[in-house]
Amino acid sequence: MKKHILLLTLAFAAIVTSCKEEKEATQMKEVIAVHDEVMPKMGQLGQLVGKLKERENDSTDLGKEYREARIDLQEANQAMMDWMQNFGDRFSPDEIMKGKELSPEKQEWLxxxxxxxKALREQINSSIENAQEVLAVDNDTTS
Known part of the structure; x- marks a missing residue:
């Protein structure tokens, strides 16, 4: 009887540990997926910065909008670089890529x-959208 209880306890502990590790692995994959979603947009972000820079010497209100949109894009770019640096400093490659179990502190970090x-994704997407809108206004007024 005691052996059965011990076996059941061990089995339960194994299941709980397995579920915890699966949650961590899934959450890590979700974080990486968001990064992978926005990373390809960095090239588009750079192109938009270039287009806005060419036009921001305009002394009208539109010139001010160009500058503000460019600054938003550059801040989003810097936020991405900072996030990647910080994330890489906090987690090892094995934790990121191989699902190595996280300590309680690292789980909080995750x-x-x-x-x-997620906030970074919103910042990048909204800054790109805003820049495209500002440039579209310019195209509408010059057409």
Whole structure:
């Protein structure tokens, strides 16, 4: 009877540990997926910075909008670079790529990083959208 209880306890502990590791691995994959979603947009972001820079010497209100949109894009770019640096400093390649189990402290960090990368995605997407809108206004007025 005691052996059965011990076996059941060990089995339960193994299941709980497995579920915890799966949650961590899944969450890490989700964080990386958000990064992978926005990383290809960095080239587009750079192109938009170039287009806005060419036009921002305009002394009208539109010139001011160009500058503001360029600054937003550059801040989004810097936020991406900072996030990647910080993320790489916090987690080892094995934790990121191979699903190595995280300590309780690192699990808290992963929770933080998940929120940060989602905010980063919003910052990048909104800055690109805003820049495209500003440039579209310019195209509409010059057509």
């Amino acid at each position: 929770d933080e990083e998940e929120e940060k990368v």
